[in-house]
Amino acid sequence: MKTTGAYQPVFTGPRRAQLDALLARYPTKRAALLPALWLVQDAHGWVSDESMVEVADTLGLTPAYVKGVVTFYTMYHQHPVGRHFIQICTTTPCNLCGAEGVVEAFLKHTGCTELGATSPDGRFTVVEVECLGACGFVTPVLVDEDFVEGVTAEQVPELLRRYP
Amino acid sequence: MGFPHKPHPKETVVLSQYFGDPEARSYAGWVKRGGYTALKTALGMPPAGVTDLVKESGLRGRGGAGFPTGMKWSFMPKQKTKPHYLCCNADESEPGTFKDREIMRWTPHALIEGCAIAMHAIQAEVGYIYIRGEFTEPIRIMQAALDEAYKERVLGPNALGSGKPLDLYVHRGAGAYICGEETALMNSIEGKRGNPRIRPPFPAQVGVFGMPTTVNNVETITAVVHIVNRGPAWYKGLALGNPKSTGTKLFSVCGHVARPGNYEVTAGFPLRDLIYDMAGLRPGRTLKAVQPGGSSVPIINREEAEACLLDYEGCVAVNTMLGSGGLIVYDDTADMVYQVMRLAKFYAHESCAQCTQCREGTGWTVRILERILAGKGKMEDLALLEDLGEQMTGKTICVLSDSCAAPVVSAMQRFRPEFEAYITGARKPALALA
Numbered sequence: 001m002k003t004t005g006a007y008q009p010v011f012t013g014p015r016r017a018q019l020d021a022l023l024a025r026y027p028t029k030r031a032a033l034l035p036a037l038w039l040v041q042d043a044h045g046w047v048s049d050e051s052m053v054e055v056a057d058t059l060g061l062t063p064a065y066v067k068g069v070v071t072f073y074t075m076y077h078q079h080p081v082g083r084h085f086i087q088i089c090t091t092t093p094c095n096l097c098g099a100e101g102v103v104e105a106f107l108k109h110t111g112c113t114e115l116g117a118t119s120p121d122g123r124f125t126v127v128e129v130e131c132l133g134a135c136g137f138v139t140p141v142l143v144d145e146d147f148v149e150g151v152t153a154e155q156v157p158e159l160l161r162r163y164p
Numbered sequence: 165m166g167f168p169h170k171p172h173p174k175e176t177v178v179l180s181q182y183f184g185d186p187e188a189r190s191y192a193g194w195v196k197r198g199g200y201t202a203l204k205t206a207l208g209m210p211p212a213g214v215t216d217l218v219k220e221s222g223l224r225g226r227g228g229a230g231f232p233t234g235m236k237w238s239f240m241p242k243q244k245t246k247p248h249y250l251c252c253n254a255d256e257s258e259p260g261t262f263k264d265r266e267i268m269r270w271t272p273h274a275l276i277e278g279c280a281i282a283m284h285a286i287q288a289e290v291g292y293i294y295i296r297g298e299f300t301e302p303i304r305i306m307q308a309a310l311d312e313a314y315k316e317r318v319l320g321p322n323a324l325g326s327g328k329p330l331d332l333y334v335h336r337g338a339g340a341y342i343c344g345e346e347t348a349l350m351n352s353i354e355g356k357r358g359n360p361r362i363r364p365p366f367p368a369q370v371g372v373f374g375m376p377t378t379v380n381n382v383e384t385i386t387a388v389v390h391i392v393n394r395g396p397a398w399y400k401g402l403a404l405g406n407p408k409s410t411g412t413k414l415f416s417v418c419g420h421v422a423r424p425g426n427y428e429v430t431a432g433f434p435l436r437d438l439i440y441d442m443a444g445l446r447p448g449r450t451l452k453a454v455q456p457g458g459s460s461v462p463i464i465n466r467e468e469a470e471a472c473l474l475d476y477e478g479c480v481a482v483n484t485m486l487g488s489g490g491l492i493v494y495d496d497t498a499d500m501v502y503q504v505m506r507l508a509k510f511y512a513h514e515s516c517a518q519c520t521q522c523r524e525g526t527g528w529t530v531r532i533l534e535r536i537l538a539g540k541g542k543m544e545d546l547a548l549l550e551d552l553g554e555q556m557t558g559k560t561i562c563v564l565s566d567s568c569a570a571p572v573v574s575a576m577q578r579f580r581p582e583f584e585a586y587i588t589g590a591r592k593p594a595l596a597l598a
Contacts, residue, residue: 025331025333026353026373027247027373028354028355028373030354030355030356031353031354031355031373032355033355034335034336034337034338034352034355035335035336037338038336038338059355068357069355069356069357072340072357072358072516073297073337073338073339073340073358074338074339074340075297075298075337075338075339076338076339087298090506091259091459091506091507091510092259092260092419092459092492092503092506092507092510093259093260093418093419093492095503095506096419096420096492096494096498096503097419097420129298129339130259130341130510130513130514131257131258131259131341131459131510132298133256133257133261133262133265133296133298133299134262134265135259135260135261135262135416135418135419135424135490135492136262136416136417136418136424136425136426137262137424138418138424142298142300145300146300147298147299147300147301
């Protein structure tokens with residue numbers, strides 16, 4: 001993996017200071033890897049090969065090691081996603097209460113052709129997610145960092161309007 | 165949304181007393197409600213004294229395994245020769261379970277106080293609260309409460325004026341059910357893939373960063389605050405079923421019920437009351453099946469559920485487990501074949517892929533069940549699933565594989581005609597194979 005000239009480094013200025021504060025919490029540099037990857041995703045919207053090289057250099061790891069970790073955790077995007085990333089829970093308790101209909105409504109109203117795809121206008125990416133841990137508030141949906149409970153198929157158009 | 169219901173008269177409200185009370189979230193509000201007195205009491209006691217208190221209370225792990233908490237603490241080295249750590253397991257990801265989320269959302273300082281008491285008891289100076297990445301709101305609330313606790317010098321180099329340092333941090337996960345397994349959780353904090361470790365060595369000897377470590381669930385740690393405040397005898401007295409299971413337990417009730425939510429009841433409370441009187445079935449429906457401890461425990465039928473007392477032993481008596489206390493309720497409209505396929509899909513997605521039985525077995529389970537649901541199954545498939553379930557149980561580093569097999573095999577034992585109906589064609593296919 002090589003970095004190209006166009007790459008904008010993440011760990012400069014305030015983000016470097018944030019990382020330094022995180023490093024002070026752990027006895028090893030490697031332990032700051034998950035938090036560092038969150039900072040990368042916050043800055044770039046996803047975790048590219050180039051950013052994995054930067055994280056590896058910063059924490060004294062190899063790019064291959066960093067990629068091994070990135071690919072293990074489902075919340076790190078390994079490719080660019082829409083402006084708003086929508087995760088709908090469909091695991092058993094939600095499934096029992098009709099989550100599949102909520103998924104259909106999201107696909108229909110975002111214009112995403114299938115799960116995992118981004119809408120043609122680049123506004124939304126919709127995915128199914130395994131158990132969001134809010135089984136009493138079906139159907140929970142995570143829109144970017146907003147955790148929305150009790151979403152019904154009828155509410156989807158109104159919910160989407162909040163995310164231009 | 166997500167605002168908790170008013171407590172039902174049959175509830176014993178301890179941990180959930182301030183659910184729905186936004187004032188209890190702040191440091192000032194928590195102190196006004198008697199907060200941080202337990203920590204003060206604990207810091208004035210020798211660490212072993214706090215551990216003894218918890219041992220006496222009979223408190224057992226609320227994350228799923230039910231291991232006695234005081235005993236777990238006593239496994240930590242008494243003579244401290246290297247750093248000790250506390251990891252608070254807030255990776256709540258077990259389908260059906262959403263109790264730790266409410267504790268963190270409404271009473272973050274209760275959790276901080278409990279962590280600080282536990283850290284004193286196990287002589288740890290640093291602790292990590294590992295919160296699953298999807299819990300964006302609990303992460304924000306816990307971080308704000310930690311900032312306040314530092315500002316008020318409850319935490320920091322001289323915690324509550326004790327002369328001892330106590331440092332506590334949030335560590336955000338990134339989407340992996342398996343990180344709720346304690347050794348996977350420690351690997352994840354260390355910046356590794358969340359693969360469970362082979363035991364021994366146990367965390368009390370070789371834990372996070374290779375140092376002695378205790379891992380406790382959010383609900384367990386929060387209960388400690390009340391045990392210190394009100395005494396172990398009070399906690400031990402809260403037992404309806406038998407003296408081995410004590411205290412209160414939060415049950416997250418979901419699935420086919422009219423009033424889903426968290427209900428806090430005394431150990432040994434009858435499951436039938438919780439479902440029929442408190443959460444309630446939907447109008448006109450009858451109970452078909454229940455998983456009382458989250459998606460990983462065996463599915464029981466109505467007769468078993470009606471006889472079940474909600475404590476560790478009471479669940480075992482009806483062939484299932486208390487687990488994390490996430491009750492998934494299935495009424496007569498539920499298609500058990502489809503639902504266990506959906507559960508197996510969860511485990512196939514979440515397998516860390518270290519062990520063959522799990523990596524391959526979870527995927528095979530899904531494919532066989534999908535074939536049956538598509539009307540392409542054979543009668544031999546049922547024997548195959550049973551055999552597969554046996555090969556997936558007790559043979560791997562952690563119990564994820566067992567957790568996939570348990571609901572599938574138990575459902576086949578209780579609802580076999582439903583599986584057979586898809587195979588014989590008596591029932592129309594529920595899905596088409598790609």
